[in-house]
Amino acid sequence: MYGSDFPGEDAPGGLLGEVEAAEAALRSAAARDREVAGPDTDLADHFAEIVAADQKIEPRDWMPEAYRRTLIRQIAQHAHSEIIGMQPEGNWISRAPSLKRKAILLAKVQDEAGHGLYLYAAAETLGISRDELVDMLLEGRQKYSSIFNYPTLTWADVGAIGWLVDGAAIVNQVPLCRCSYGPYARAMIRVCKEESFHQRQGYEILHTLAHGTPAQQAMAQDAVDRWWYPSLAMFGPPDGDSTHSARSMAWKIKRFSNDELRQRFVDMCVGQAEVLGLTIPDPELRWNDERQAYDFTQPDYAELMRVISGDGPCNRQRMDHRRRAHHEGAWVREAAAAYAAKQASREKVAA
Amino acid sequence: MTEHTPLWEVFVRARRGLAHSHVGSLHAPDAELALRHARDLYTRRQEGVSIWVVPASAITASSPDEKDAFFDPAADKVYRHPTFYDVPEGVAHL
Numbered sequence: 001m002y003g004s005d006f007p008g009e010d011a012p013g014g015l016l017g018e019v020e021a022a023e024a025a026l027r028s029a030a031a032r033d034r035e036v037a038g039p040d041t042d043l044a045d046h047f048a049e050i051v052a053a054d055q056k057i058e059p060r061d062w063m064p065e066a067y068r069r070t071l072i073r074q075i076a077q078h079a080h081s082e083i084i085g086m087q088p089e090g091n092w093i094s095r096a097p098s099l100k101r102k103a104i105l106l107a108k109v110q111d112e113a114g115h116g117l118y119l120y121a122a123a124e125t126l127g128i129s130r131d132e133l134v135d136m137l138l139e140g141r142q143k144y145s146s147i148f149n150y151p152t153l154t155w156a157d158v159g160a161i162g163w164l165v166d167g168a169a170i171v172n173q174v175p176l177c178r179c180s181y182g183p184y185a186r187a188m189i190r191v192c193k194e195e196s197f198h199q200r201q202g203y204e205i206l207h208t209l210a211h212g213t214p215a216q217q218a219m220a221q222d223a224v225d226r227w228w229y230p231s232l233a234m235f236g237p238p239d240g241d242s243t244h245s246a247r248s249m250a251w252k253i254k255r256f257s258n259d260e261l262r263q264r265f266v267d268m269c270v271g272q273a274e275v276l277g278l279t280i281p282d283p284e285l286r287w288n289d290e291r292q293a294y295d296f297t298q299p300d301y302a303e304l305m306r307v308i309s310g311d312g313p314c315n316r317q318r319m320d321h322r323r324r325a326h327h328e329g330a331w332v333r334e335a336a337a338a339y340a341a342k343q344a345s346r347e348k349v350a351a
Numbered sequence: 352m353t354e355h356t357p358l359w360e361v362f363v364r365a366r367r368g369l370a371h372s373h374v375g376s377l378h379a380p381d382a383e384l385a386l387r388h389a390r391d392l393y394t395r396r397q398e399g400v401s402i403w404v405v406p407a408s409a410i411t412a413s414s415p416d417e418k419d420a421f422f423d424p425a426a427d428k429v430y431r432h433p434t435f436y437d438v439p440e441g442v443a444h445l
């Protein structure tokens with residue numbers, strides 16, 4: 001669902017409202033006058049001024065080498081996550097319980113492919129090629145989000161992924177709409193608008209199951225039980241252990257800490273779980289009046305580290321599948337390239 | 352693997368009456384496939400009524416390093432803007 005096409009819904013608040021506010025801020029920052037760098041302006045100062053003024057750094061601007069490298073790593077890993085993230089849900093396309101659910105799931109998984117491609121395109125503006133990025137994924141030199149290394153055992157998992165995994169991704173990604181690097185910020189605005197459909201379709205699946213037969217209710221609860229903590233872990237290690245965070249904040253790549261975003265996610269989910277009639281599997285979960293936030297049990301960060309380093313339930317399966325799909329698609333790429341070359345040489349002859 | 356698949360820049364006209372604007376890029380072996388990929392990638396939700404694809408290698412861009420000298424000629428011609436002129440009081444339709 002495209003936010004701006006449905007006036008009244010979610011406006012002015014909600015996450016979609018925040019995405020639109022980020023888009024408006026991007027436009028108004030672009031409209032503000034900025035000192036044009038004179039021939040004697042120090043390039044590093046100029047970069048710092050643009051970032052301080054909340055304006056955007058664009059591909060051909062000078063930027064510190066570490067800023068470029070940080071962005072390439074972050075955007076590439078984000079892109080890889082979207083691509084690998086198609087697998088757990090793709091697992092259920094052929095077994096969706098109705099034609100309607102199948103059509104929706106197909107559209108959702110296709111969106112994830114699109115997100116991966118917007119992000120690869122944004123990474124390429126930083127001077128790295130698509131082939132290098134793909135190789136780094138296939139050779140395991142770059143990571144993807146740990147969450148996609150968990151299996152989808154039942155149809156309810158598709159609901160839990162939409163609600164919790166896409167939900168956590170949105171909380172993570174909405175602040176990235178204000179990232180200082182223009183192509184990344186613009187890609188994230190696009191992605192976030194599409195994500196809200198993902199989250200709602202998942203929530204609807206769970207809502208339907210949770211109001212169905214006792215067996216369907218149990219299936220929905222089981223899915224939430226298994227996906228809750230891995231979803232909390234998606235925000236990364238606790239602030240104390242998070243490397244690079246401070247620098248990324250100073251560069252305005254990152255706007256909030258891992259723990260702040262995790263808290264925001266928990267606070268959003270509690271009310272949503274109540275409406276579902278499902279229980280968040282955390283006996284310590286309770287409102288803290290002093291903090292004006294929920295207290296909750298942290299995910300197992302040792303498990304997070306194990307899964308990231310390759311030892312999750314499905315790491316090997318995900319990578320094998322991705323490599324196989326890449327190799328089995330080689331003949332299509334070769335045929336298309338041969339056809340293009342033949343057409344080009346014919347045009348030359350005709351000219 | 353085959354040699355690099357060419358990069359294309361994609362421009363979309365969102366609605367009649369608006370100019371095409373840049374939305375991103377993609378890889379495709381030829382123009383026809385680039386157009387089809389652009390449709391699937393950038394207009395899945397009716398975001399456009401027309402698409403241009405341009406080989407990225409065909410674009411010549413001004414360099415930010417020469418920004419001053421390059422855009423300078425425009426800086427000292429304030430008389431190109433209507434606000435430069437004093438309009439005597441009482442003049443209408445101007």
Ligand SMILES: [Fe+2]
Nearest residue numbers: 082111112115
């Ligand atoms: Fe996505």
Ligand SMILES: [Fe+2]
Nearest residue numbers: 112166195198
């Ligand atoms: Fe998604």
